[in-house]
Amino acid sequence: MGEAAYKRILLKMSGEVLEGTQGFGIDPSVVKRLAKEIVDVHKLGVEIGIVIGGGNIFRGVSGSKQGLDRVTGDYMGMLATLINCLSLQDAIEKEGVPTRVMSAIEVKEVAEPFIKRRAVRHLEKGRIVIFGAGTGNPFFTTDTAAALRAIEINAQVLLKATKVDGVYTADPVKVKGAELLKEVDYMTVLKHGLKVMDSTAISLSMDNSLDIIVFNIKKEGNLLRVVKGEKIGTKVIKGGGND
Template sequence: MEPKYRRILLKLSGEALMGEAGYGISPEVMFKIAREIAEVHALGVSMGIVIGGGNIFRGISGAAKGMDRARADYMGMLATLINALALQDALELEKVPSRVLSALEVRAVAEPYIRGRALRHLEKGRVVIFACGTGNPFFTTDTAAALRALEIKAEVLFKATKVDGVYSDDPIKNPAAQKYNSLSYDEVLSRGLKVMDATAISLAREYGLPVLVFDMLKSGNIKRAVCGENVGTLIGG
């Protein structure tokens, strides 16, 4: 299989890392994702990864319960760092070289994020895991994914989630919900589709960054997406 894309940004859902559990990290899911990333890495594809933290703590959920929003968001950023370190560990077991770069300085466990350093790691064939979002409260990891994708000059942003694409409604609650094969950025915004936050979609639209949404738990989907097969929903592009 020949890759269609040579450099990608993969956004992984933190909540999907729970597997069947209600909290935390499922080792089985993490190792499965690591194996799939290893397959893509073996194709010579340059890869950056942004990972969410919803399996541990979501800042917006803490704020809804009375916490200071900025402080809650910083806690959420640290949750993404935990996930990033777990993914790095799983990748090492698959013999895939990787580095964790954090937007918040936590030098004991991760390198500080510097764009030039990230690009050098990618050029040397390492998978770069971006932790702690943008380093700023009030911004989601979706926005961080769009930002990092543009910074590393990725050809596409892969948003890997628990569903197999973008639907007109929640497919679990509404069996009649329609799945879209493709959408424009404006359609996502005007229809209020909850695939990514508006800031991330607007940033992708401004710079023409395609976004592919697909199911990360279906075996082989990351490799299929990299090779240009018809999986999920393509936004823009």
């Protein structure tokens, strides 16, 4: 299978990835495929942390636009992420790899509380760790949670799994001729509002020199290719990118 370019990674997936073509909820066939790809990476000896969004079930921001209290909506979104976490945990464990869900809010019947030392110990023992409920605080996205957890567990890279091939100079759907960037720096992302992750997540990554790779998870085998160091998608780094 080749060698991995990283020893420890943090994989960030949006909740929408799990919905497949049905447009809402969880598509079991998609979750099964993702689980197999994650396990293929695990077989290379890579320690894997995962953060999943909850947008396929509920988004706090969308709820607030319809009159729901923003804080209430964000907590509802955190619970939605836990549903996704449990679904992926089940699928990965059916592939034979022990997996732990760690939550930023207390739900002890279904998940462990997030404790950094315990999370790192799970990774060292070969368990996959899925971090749920975002940061546990309203007004922070799961992108920010992914950057935070990556830094806390000392991940070498944050892999942002999306439905597009990487970061473009503009929205390729709206702007004809928009170019895919192979490499870009944090400040360019912030300055031009490029859609990588939210500004808080980018700033946190920049301040801690955490590299980000944005790639298309819908293309089968891409996750393994990225972990092996193949140059696909867009790499967000500190300095020297495109302006």
